[in-house]
Every structure is written in structure tokens, then in C-alpha cells.
Amino acid sequence: MTFKTWSRVGLPALLLATAFALPVLAQTAAPAADATTTAAAAAAAPTVNKGDVAWMLTSSLLVLMMAVPGLFLFYGGLLRAKNMLSMLMQVGYCVAIVGIIWVLYGYSLAFTGGSPFIGGFSKAFLSGVTLESLAATFSVGVAIPELVYVAFQMTFAMITPALIFGAFAERTKFTAVVLFVPLWVTFVYFPVAHMVWYWAGPDAIDAAAKAVAAAADGAAKTAAQAALDGVLADAGYIFSLGAIDFAGGTVVHINAGIAGLVACIMVGKRLGYGKEALSPHSLTLTMVGAALLWVGWFGFNAGSNLEANAVTSLAMMNTFIATCAAAISWMFVEWLVKGKPSMLGLASGIVAGLVAVTPPSGFAGIMGSLVLGLVVSPICFIFCTAIKNALGYDDALDVFGVHGVGGIVGAIATGILVSPALGGTGIFDYTTGAVASYDMATQVIAQLKGVGITVVWSGVGTAVILFIISVVVGLRPTTDVEREGLDINEHGERAYHS
């Protein structure tokens, strides 16, 4: 054991000391206005309700719990014992490094204006995010402290890359993963999140719309209308196309699912795939993980309402019922097709339901969610069994089959289930202050565009990143290392002793 390497540790610390000098929370130094608050200033100042804050803090923790320990267990249990720690390590690393990146520049890239494709660096190092700054919700005049929003959105960024690891599990070098995560969030996740979720917020639109209404004469009207158009244009590209995604079906699930598919193909199959039994070492852990994912997912879906009100409870009920239906649906489909209902099938159905209901959770009616749940499982089932086996890619933990496919089903279904005629909420138009008129074809096409852009962005981005990594450090460990297990070889540990 040598301590001469200690000296090198100082470097990152020094680099950060620079950032540290920024008086980010000192209230005097805080810029008085940022995008959100400027716009809001035109209207009455939005108010913060502590009930919303309580719920959003809770929701952030629920999403964290999805990653650690939810994903630890759900993914880890499906691996062979010799690779268990590698998954815990990768997911743990991912959560930690993304947290750091998020406050350094991630939040800024995702949630400041700039271009329709990516934000800017104006909030890098959380510069200007003070105890006083606010973030908009989906209700006019209701805000939450911006740090709450920073925390909540951070947890989404933390878990998304970790979802991908299931696809190339048991056979990828840790150094490759170490490089992959920062590159992927930077070049894939932040842009997609910006494209789908960035907008000026209800207060800005409402104020601008009211200004139009109040404008006295033609010239003022034109000016006000131009201002309104500017506010409406201050949004991400997919958002502007009219695609809706309540809680991240595109940003999180399609994004990760497609990345997983690309990654598992580029990394290649596990040794022995299709020949040896690569049996899960603990389905108990997997089911406990599925349960924690379920519990945590309410932070994801019901938290995405950003308030604690009736819509939040609707998102909760939709999430409950779609999941119940998908679990039952997968169970019976497998029972019919394979002859036995398996617990892993039930667990897979739970996750498929959760994925599918993510985009429509705040928009659909409860019966709509029930049907969505029943429908999504058979589709994912076909992808995880027949299609995967036919095409021969080794998506070890079915990231594509469940998250990718389920996400696509959900994103498209959102365009249908939002329909007021089917019990959905319709889409609120903040310029008129009422639910907009709805046309199913238009909305489904908007959804398809959102899906398509995400698929292409994620697919191409992931491929490029992995190609670079494969050149720089390589993707696969040696055969011996893979045979003996990543844990002992890459991490010097074994998960279990007696």
C-alpha cells in the first residue's frame, strides 16, 4: 500500500475550490431576477405553499429511493452473484457523479433558456439560485422554491443513465461506465430534458396573455402579441411541437431504453449467452426492488405535478391502476403462453405498467390507465421474449424491452388518453385559461414526433459516445475476468461470504 498517490487527490479539490469561491447563496450577490421570476414579476408574485414544498421534498426522496436501493435490488437480483457488486457500484457511482454534474452545469443546461435544443450556462454552479428564487408549477400564481425544483429534477437525471446499465450488465468494464455516465448525461440527457420540459411557465404565459387582452389599441396589441409569442417560443423543441409528457416517458424511459438497446448491441453478448443458464441470483431481491420502484415511482409521477392537489392524486391513482393492470396482464399472458405464471413476470409487469403510465399519469382518466396497463404488458412481453430471441441481442435485463418499448407505448397512448372524451383531463391552454380543444390525430402525431426525435437523439448520441469509449479504454473486460466475475476482478470484493 503506497501513499505517494495521495498527492494526486488534491487536484480535483483545487479545481472545485475555485467554484466554491462563488458566493452562490449569499443573498446580496444573487441576481434579483432570473427567467422565471422576471416573467412572474409582471403578474402578482406567485406564492409558495408549504404543503407543496413538503410533497416535493418527499417526492425527491422517493425518486432517489428508486435508484438506491430500488434499482440496486431490481437489477442486482437478476445478475449472477459474481457480478452483483459491479451493478451496485455502477448505479451508486452514477447517482453520485450525476449529482455533482447537476449542480456544476447540468441544471443550467437543462433548465435555462437559450436554444430549443439545450440551455445555457447562466446557472452553472447554481449561480443565482438563492433561497428566494422560485420555480413555476403548472398553476398560475403557484410557485415552489427553486432549490426544491433543482433537487427534484436532479433525482431524475441521477436515475436515468443507471437504467441503461441493465442492458450491458455483467460484461462491461467499470472504467467504460465511469466515462459513459458524464458523457451521456451531458450530450443526451440534458438536451432531451430541455427539449421536452423547458418552458417559460404558466405565470409568464398568463401575464403575457392578459397583457394582450388588456392592450388598448392595435399597436399595443401587436406589441403585446409579439411578447406573448416570445414567451411561448421560449420553450424546448419537443415541447413546442405540442408533445406532452407528464413525468418523463420520453426523457427517462425511451431515452434510456434506446440507449440500452444500442449499448447492448455495441458491447456484445455475455459469454455463454444462449448456452449456459445465466440464472438470476436472487429473485427475492429483484421483487423487493420492483416494490421499491413502485413506491418510489409516485415521487416520479405524482411529484411531477409540482403541487399537492387533486391532480397529484389523479397522477397517483393512474400510476396505481396502470401498474396493477399491467402486473395482472403480464401474469395471465405468461400463464397462457408459457404455461406458468412467474413471479419475475409479475415484477416485469409492474415495471412495464409504471413505465407506460409515466407520460400520461397526470393527463389520463383512471379507466384509461387501466386499459393502458392491460395493453402494455403483452407488447413488452413479446419484445422481451420472441423479438429479443429472434434478433439475438443480449439486452440482459430488458431495458429496451421494458423501458424502451413501454415508454413508447405510453408516450403514444398519452396522445389518446388525454382526450376528455375518454376521461382524460385535456390539455390546458394558459393563453386562454381553459382546456384547449382536442384532436386525437394532431395530438398523437405530436407524440410520435416527440418519440421519434428522442429515439434518434438517444440512439445516435449513445452510439457515438460508446464508440469513443471503446477506442479510449475499451468496453469489455477479458474473458477470464468476465468468467470469474467483475466483482472480484474489478472491485476486489465478493458480495457474499458465509
Add this chain to the structure above:
Amino acid sequence: MTFKTWSRVGLPALLLATAFALPVLAQTAAPAADATTTAAAAAAAPTVNKGDVAWMLTSSLLVLMMAVPGLFLFYGGLLRAKNMLSMLMQVGYCVAIVGIIWVLYGYSLAFTGGSPFIGGFSKAFLSGVTLESLAATFSVGVAIPELVYVAFQMTFAMITPALIFGAFAERTKFTAVVLFVPLWVTFVYFPVAHMVWYWAGPDAIDAAAKAVAAAADGAAKTAAQAALDGVLADAGYIFSLGAIDFAGGTVVHINAGIAGLVACIMVGKRLGYGKEALSPHSLTLTMVGAALLWVGWFGFNAGSNLEANAVTSLAMMNTFIATCAAAISWMFVEWLVKGKPSMLGLASGIVAGLVAVTPPSGFAGIMGSLVLGLVVSPICFIFCTAIKNALGYDDALDVFGVHGVGGIVGAIATGILVSPALGGTGIFDYTTGAVASYDMATQVIAQLKGVGITVVWSGVGTAVILFIISVVVGLRPTTDVEREGLDINEHGERAYHS
């Protein structure tokens, strides 16, 4: 693998598509008034506080967490490894199917008026439950969105039948369980929940009582009094008897405990019971499950206050202290009687305390809860050891001994501990707006009636249902299947590989 069976899957989907056409959430279609809101309309409109909403959403998740993964682990760890997945499957199935039934007709049967024994179908498919509809709390003028109440109560219905599985674990056919759950919730759970918990709510009573007070002359007085009597009569049978149950001691624990006793007798003993060692495969999992039950139970008990106020914190403290006392009590009793304090004993004490404090959690004083915890464990201990062995039934995981017996102790104790003289809160009388005068004998008798009705209803209902199932598909697997384990035979999986 054949896909010709696929076609059959379409049927349930079609059936549901019909329901789906109901515009349940479309706001125009929503009936303007339901039982709750009509009554309330007479008084000032009740208000919704987002702090209550935040707490109730959190509570719903806590109760879900009790079932998955709490019960997964608590029950699963006590089984032999070869039957682990069967328990996870049964509990997972139960939660999912009850969720579906709940929104189809369960909520309506439990929580609409009709008869004292069961509600009606007026809210089937959650018809009329909109984003605007409200549910009463226990405070006049305070409401929560009805969907919040629907979600919260759903989680109670989800976990209750799953508690029963512990009694007949390791030896029951999955098909029998598949039939049991829908039948049992429909014919046992919903009626008992309706009998215990359904009432018109504080606003309705308050308004009617105020109308009586305000009535000018004799005729008006008579009419107003009749109206008040009508409102008071609009309640479940056990509720009308004056029995109180803060968080479901009768509905959940006695109900499940008695059903478990009946079921384990009807299903019969496990092969090797009393001869071979049927040792728990992982007490670690069991204790983790007990811990998650504990954490989640606060959703159960403190959530049952429906608000986030001081009474909620009283329910929390009572739940904490009764549980602490029962854990310590079981530990020392076992130490004295058996010579060693066991961890399973401690875990059993935790659950016994939680069960016992469920009915009085919002009524008792904290010192009362402490005594209740100390008392309940020795009683449950005798039932789980001496009495079970003497009578020879194989209640595998002591569902009767802990939930049944602990629930009965708690339900009766509630009649005592609510006494203001013992530090309890007394019972609030909404017609006078003050704590009612209290008589211990009266209250204990009311509690005993509630217990008696639940025991009979649950016992008879469960026996009939199981008899029917035993005729239709049979209850037990073959000896070979039971020997080899349910997991591999019924679900085609094994929980653990190395």
C-alpha cells in the same frame, strides 16, 4: 412456445374497453353532488389544505410499502427458500387485483351509502369521482380531494387479504389464491369496511345539528331533528353501534386474523409439520420486513387521521410507543419463558404492538399505549406458542396469533384507553361540537359487539369461500409439488441461484 393462445388475451381488454368509455374524469359529466358534498353544501364549503394532501399522499405510499416490500420480506423470510417466490407472487397478485377491483366497484361498495351492511354501485368505475369532488375528514370544514381518499383506502384493501396468506403459506395452490382474493374482498372486506367506517361525515352532522339549533319553532325543529337523525343513520352498522376503530383494527387485523385461522384449518397442515424443522430461510429478511411494516404503519395509523395536525402526531406517538413496549415485552417474556431472547420474538413483538395500537392510535394517551404494548405481547405469545401447539392448527406465520389476537386485544382496549380519565381523547360528538361523556362499560360493550360481528362475518365468509374454491379447483397441490416447493412447480422459477 406457442402464440396461438394470444387471441384469448383480447377478451378482458375488450370488456374493459366498455368501462373505459365512461367519461369518469370529464368534468362536465361529473354529477355535481354526491353524498359527501351534498351534505357539506348546507354548511360553508369545506376547504382543502395542501399540507393534508401532502401527508395523505405520503401515507398512501407508506401503506403500499407495508405490503410491497414489507409483507414480502416479513412473511417471505419465514418460509423455506423453496416457497419464497410463491409468497411474493401471492402478495403481488393480491395488491394488483385488489387495485383493479377497487376502482371497478370496491370503493363504491365500501364507501357509498345504501344499507348498513354494504354500499351500492353508484361510484362503480369511480363514476362521479372528479378532480373537484371532496371527501370529509374528522374536522368540520376540512376536506381532502376524494381521489386522495380513494387512494388511501385502496391501500388498506390491498394489504388486508395478503395478511391472510401467512396462515396457509407453503401449501396452497396458486389458482386457489387467485380465486380467493377477489371473492374475499368482495364478500368479506368491503362489507366489514362499510360497516365500520362508512358515515356521513362531520360537515353533514354539524350542518344538520346547527339546523336543529337554528330551527325557529316546533315543526321546523321536528323536521330538522328528523334530518339530523337521517344523517346520523347514514352510517355502517358497526359504526352505528358506537364501536370505534381509528385505523382498522377490526377491518384489517381481526378480519384477516380470523380468516387466517379458518383458512389454515381448512387447508390443513404442512407436510412434515411438527416433525421436520421448517426453519425460516432468512430471518434477516423477516426483520427487514418487520422494520418496513413499522415505518409504513404510520401511514396506516397516523394517516387515518386524514389530516396533518396534532392528532396525527398523537397517533404517531401512540404507534411508536405501543410498538416499542410490545417489542420489549415480547423479548423479556420469551427470555423468561424460553431462556433466550430471540430476534424473531422481538420482530413478533413489533408487529403485535402495531396491530394492537391500530384501533386506539388516535384515541389513546401515550402512557395508555405504553401499557397496551406491554400487555399485548404476552397474550399473543401464549397464542403463538402454547395454544397453537395445544390445538394443533398450522397457522404457519401466526396470522391468527398476532393479527387476530392482537387485533382483538387492541379493539377492546380502545374502549378503555379512549377514556379521558386515562389520558385518552374521549369521543367527539359532532352534534354538540364537544367531547361526549364517556362510560367505560358502554364503550367496551360497543367494542365487543364490533369484534363479535367481525369475527362471525369473517369466519363464516372465509369458510364458505374456501369451501367453494376447494370444490372448484382444490386448495392443496400434490405431495410431490409441496415437497419440492411451490416455486419451481407452480411458477417455474427458483428464488436463489449462486
Add this chain to the structure above:
Amino acid sequence: MTFKTWSRVGLPALLLATAFALPVLAQTAAPAADATTTAAAAAAAPTVNKGDVAWMLTSSLLVLMMAVPGLFLFYGGLLRAKNMLSMLMQVGYCVAIVGIIWVLYGYSLAFTGGSPFIGGFSKAFLSGVTLESLAATFSVGVAIPELVYVAFQMTFAMITPALIFGAFAERTKFTAVVLFVPLWVTFVYFPVAHMVWYWAGPDAIDAAAKAVAAAADGAAKTAAQAALDGVLADAGYIFSLGAIDFAGGTVVHINAGIAGLVACIMVGKRLGYGKEALSPHSLTLTMVGAALLWVGWFGFNAGSNLEANAVTSLAMMNTFIATCAAAISWMFVEWLVKGKPSMLGLASGIVAGLVAVTPPSGFAGIMGSLVLGLVVSPICFIFCTAIKNALGYDDALDVFGVHGVGGIVGAIATGILVSPALGGTGIFDYTTGAVASYDMATQVIAQLKGVGITVVWSGVGTAVILFIISVVVGLRPTTDVEREGLDINEHGERAYHS
């Protein structure tokens, strides 16, 4: 099995029945005023916000979850399988017995006035704590129900002694632990909590300060100033020295860490320590435990704000980012020094970060927390490896190395990071109603005093208690028992069967 021992069980029940007669919650019997409310009465009555209540109830559960099952898993996984249940038993016992002690006299000793070193017995049996009584927060005019505060603080007392068990794990008699916990909380924890956290609260100070300002002439001024001085003096000793500790770095972590160091030295090394491989039986459980600690720790840190507002979200973000940074830092340090990044290292970094950020969580800026996280891990790493091995004490689970050392680093760093110039919040002065002027040297010296007093108190107190126990019942089991495992010998069980 003999039941003649049953009779003895009645004794504790009888003793408690006496306490039980106290009408603690009967509202008529409740004293109208306690320390908190008297002071507040001078000003406008403080208001309770249900959002705060919802968050604090949630936070209490999060802290409970840290202990059970968080610590169960984090500690238990690091043991050999034969001692697994002993840890679950000890932690479970600790939580339960401390809960009972808390309501009997613990809360009173910690949180009533009296001396600067310890409170009195005025709230023993929670006497006077009613549904109406309030506890102060850190904002003038904002209160929470006192029972909420009782519950929240109880969870801190429950987990702290359990942290110590990691130091003497796998080799301590259960009877010794049974005696240790009540003694240690009484003579070490409650005094330290009182010294660090007890104060008159913002409303009392604000009212007294306003009275000074409003005083008309010299005499009145002098009297008012004396009153203000009295209010300011009504505080714990360490609090009075100006040391700040947002969420318990001294009270919980340094306290437990030092106790652990003393205890592991006094109990002695495990058999085979340094010779045989004492490998962790399940690093999976350990990492799941670390994850649950992380999730639960937000109840600890963000809950310590006692409100759900922007400061709460700052505490949350600080907790997130320090933890992320410490995890990454430990990982890379180990990678550099030992050649491989281990999952246990990552998990250790997570906990080190959480410990370090506990005292400054509501005071630091986010970039400050990031630097703190990067710095704390290498320091803890040296203590857990080089220094522990050099000095040769067997701190089995590194309670001192992580909690003690990390806590000291965090407590000192708090004095620096609170600096407004470094992005910190500064320290609010309730007498002036503004952030006080800040001097780093002064503040760091105050912090060092707080650390020093805690180290001495905990070290001496723990040594005396263990010495007494070693005389009364002995600390170590026999060699045979230790070899074979504590589970089978002390508890009559084994954790795992197949």
C-alpha cells in the same frame, strides 16, 4: 417450557400502570403554559402550518427508517452470518427501549430548562404535552405541535446508541448491550443533546428583544435587557458557547463515534482479528443499508429545519451534494491507493459524506458542501485503514473512523462553511432580526469547543458505564460462544437456512 415464570412479567406492567394514571392528554388537566408557550405568549401566538406538520411527520419516519431497517442492513451485512441476528436484535432493542425511556423521562431531560448541562423532570411521562402545546421552529411566529417535535427528536435518540454497536460488533454479550443502552442515553446522550440543542426559541428571543426596543426609559430598558439576557441564558452549554450544529453532528455522530472508539478498546478485539478473514457476509445488504441511510438522512438533515421551506431544500441539496462528492472522492482515493475502486468504499464514502454534512447542512452553500464531501472521504479513509491498523484497535465497522472522524470534520467545517462569503447562510441573530456579523476564527473556535466537550463527555461517560457493566455482567461471551456465533448461542436462532 415452564409458565411459572409468567408471574414475574406482571411487575413492570404494574409499575407502569401508575404512570398511566396520569391524565397526560386530558385537555382539562393540561397545564396551560410550558416554557415554550409562555415565552411565545408575549408575542403574537405562533401559527402552525400543516405543510410543516406533514414534512416533520415524514421526517420522523425517515429517521426511523435509518435505524430500522437502514442500520440493520448497513451494519448487519458487514458481519459474518453467524452474528447477523445479534446486530438486528441489538439495534431493534435499542430503538424500542429508547422510545420508552424517551416518553418516561428522556424528552424531559433533553428539552426542558434547568441547568446548562441537563434538563429537569417537569415533562416526565410527557406530562403537560397536550394536543394544544406547541414547539418552536427557527422562524419567529412559526410553531409545530409539540408532539411532532417529541416524535422527531425521539428518533434521533433511538438511532444514536445503535450507531455505537458497530464498534464492538460480533463479540459483545447481549446482556451487556441491554444494560448499556439505557445508561448511555441517560448519562451521555440526553445531556449532550441538551447542551447542544436546548434554547428558548426564536419567539421568546424576538419578544424579549422587541420589549427592549420598546422600553421607554432607562429603568424599563434595564429590566427588559435583563429579561432578554435571561431568555438568552436559558440554553444548553454548548449552544451558549456559540457552537452551531444544524442536525446533530456533535450530538449524534461525534458522540457515537467516540463512544464506539472507547467501547471497542474496552471490549477488546474479535477472536481471529488480523489473522483470519472476517469477511462481510453480504455487501449487498450493506449497500442497501447505505442507500436507506442516505434516503432517511434527509429526514435527519432537512427535517432538522422543522419547517418545509426554502432552507429545508437547501439542507436537502447540501446533503445530496456532500454525499455525492464524498462517495466519488472515496472511490477515487481507494482506486489510487489500493488499485481498485470497491463498492464498500463507495458505500463508506456515502456515509462519510452524510455524517460530515450533518452539522452544516442548513448553513453551508452547495459548493461548500461539495468541497466538504471531497475532503472528508480521504480523511476518513486514512483513519479506517492506515491509522486503525497502526494503532491496532478493532473498531469492527469503523464507527469511529466514519462517524467520529467524519463528524469532527463536519463540525469544524461548519464554522467555515456558514460564512456568507463562501456561500453560506451566516448565523441569524434573533435579537436583531438579521444575519449576525461573522468571524471565521471565532466561529471555528466555538465549534472546536463544542467538539471538545462532546469528546470528553462521551469518552469519559462511555468508559465509566462500560466499566460498571463489565463488573456487573461482563462484556464478552466465552470463546466458544464467540467462535460459534452469537446468534445460535445468545438468541437460539440462525439467520439463514436453506
Add this chain to the structure above:
Amino acid sequence: MKIVMAIIKPFKLEEVRDALTGIGVHGLTVTEVKGYGRQKGHTEIYRGAEYAVSFLPKLKIEVAVSADQVSKVVEAITASAKTGQIGDGKIFVLPIEHAVRIRTGETDADAL
């Protein structure tokens, strides 16, 4: 001296042990093993993947006995381990040349 090594079905252990103590054999060693033979296994299905599991859980019992006891021991095991169904297992008898009790150093017959 001989070692009688038997492969049996796991749930038969208690009965075999009782049968052996019944004939005065008071020591044996048990190992968890997996057996492959005529008895067919199961198919396990994990989402997309189906595996034929041909190795079944068995127990191996090893009993060292003096040569004259061998047939009694073999009979006792045969009788107690039998279910009559495929997969009941095998008994093999191997020679031992020497035995030692570690605690006392006693050898051969005295060591058992």
C-alpha cells in the same frame, strides 16, 4: 473399515439419520450436492430465457463403519431413503485404510 456413501433425496435425511442411530451408528457427515441421472429436472423460465435444469438437489451422506457393519448400514439406508420413485439415489461402498479421531488420536475402529 468402509465408507458408505449414499446419495439421497433431501427430505429423507431425518429418516435416514434415525434409521442409522437405530442400528447403533452415531456419526455421519452430510453434504449438499446436485445430482444428474434418470430423474428429469424442470424447466425454469426467466423472462425471455428458458433453461432446462437437469441437476437436482440431493444430499450425500458419508458414514464410516467397520466392515462387518456395512451390510446392516446399507440396508438401513435403503429402507429409510426409499420412496420407490425415480431419483431415490445410490449407495456406494468404498474402502478405508485408516481412520483417526482428531481429538484423541485414537485410530481405526476406535476412531469411529
Add this chain to the structure above:
Amino acid sequence: MKIVMAIIKPFKLEEVRDALTGIGVHGLTVTEVKGYGRQKGHTEIYRGAEYAVSFLPKLKIEVAVSADQVSKVVEAITASAKTGQIGDGKIFVLPIEHAVRIRTGETDADAL
């Protein structure tokens, strides 16, 4: 009759099984063991503690065969279990004096 007892690398099990069924051997028993030998182990590091792990996971295969089949069986195992790298394991041949099939009571060659 003989017992062929082989210590092999765990991931070679399926290949060895196939090789044996290929030459008509349809029964065998497998045990998880830990092997110590020339093949060097790993260092495991758990926070402050480093352990040299010299015992590596191996599988022990036991096949009872008639004496004339021994060499064929040894060859089949050698061929299928070989990777050419240190730690491939050993094969030992031990004599059996007697064999019984529990289900039927058949003995010796008939019992296999």
C-alpha cells in the same frame, strides 16, 4: 467398479456433462467445493482489511462407472474440462466395492 472424482472449473460443468452423456454415462453427482493449489487467488479488500483469498471456487464431480469404462471417462473429462490454464483441476480414481440403487435394490453394475 470405480468412482471417478474430478475437480474442475465451475464454468466447465455443462461441457463435462455433455461429454459424459456423449459416451453413455448418464449419472453423476456434483458438489461445490473450494480448491487450494498452484492457481493463485485474489486479494479481497474490505475497508481497512486486506485478505489473500487462496481458496477458489471449484466443482467436484463424482461418477461411478464400471472398471472398464474408467479410461474412457477420464479421457472425456480431461478433454472437456481443459482450458490449458493453471487451475484446471485433477481427476482421481477410487475403487468402489459395492453399489446399490435405493429405489430398486439393484446392486453393483445394475445400480449405475
Add this chain to the structure above:
Amino acid sequence: MKIVMAIIKPFKLEEVRDALTGIGVHGLTVTEVKGYGRQKGHTEIYRGAEYAVSFLPKLKIEVAVSADQVSKVVEAITASAKTGQIGDGKIFVLPIEHAVRIRTGETDADAL
């Protein structure tokens, strides 16, 4: 050649291994087993159910050595595995007729 098969207490493994390498034996195979013998077990209590656990965890060590080394090996094991308390275990010596190193195909003494 012989196989020396010893049943020992689990915590004695490292000492036995060291004793063997001390006399030049550099290969052995270890199996986790459960032993039944004079050493009495424990009672386990799980709520209502008490079980007498008579099988105790032991380790089986197998060392193949040339015939002339046998007594040295037996002595080394006896010395290092002994605690003097009941349950220390047994050593059995069995004949091997043939040995092969899989990696090289070397046989008999060369294979060890």
C-alpha cells in the same frame, strides 16, 4: 496414492492449511458439510416451534498424496485441527488408483 479426507471444525481451516503447506503439500480441496456425532447441537426456537439441531457445520478437507506422505499428512492435520474438545472430527485414508492433472494430462504422482 491415497486421499486423506478429514472432517474438521470450520475455524481450523487456516491452521490446517498452513500445517500442510508447512510439510510441502500444496493442494487440497475443501467442502462445507454438516456433521452428526457425539458433539451435541443446539435447540433453535422459532416462535412456536423448537427444533433440536443435531447437524453442525464442519469442513471436509481432501488431500491427495503419495502413499509415503500419508502419515506425515495425518499427523499434521491431527496436530493443527485439534482443540481437544468433542467434535474435533475424524481423518479417513482412502486408496486412489489413478490421478490425472487435467491441464497437462500428467498422471499419478506427477499429477499432484
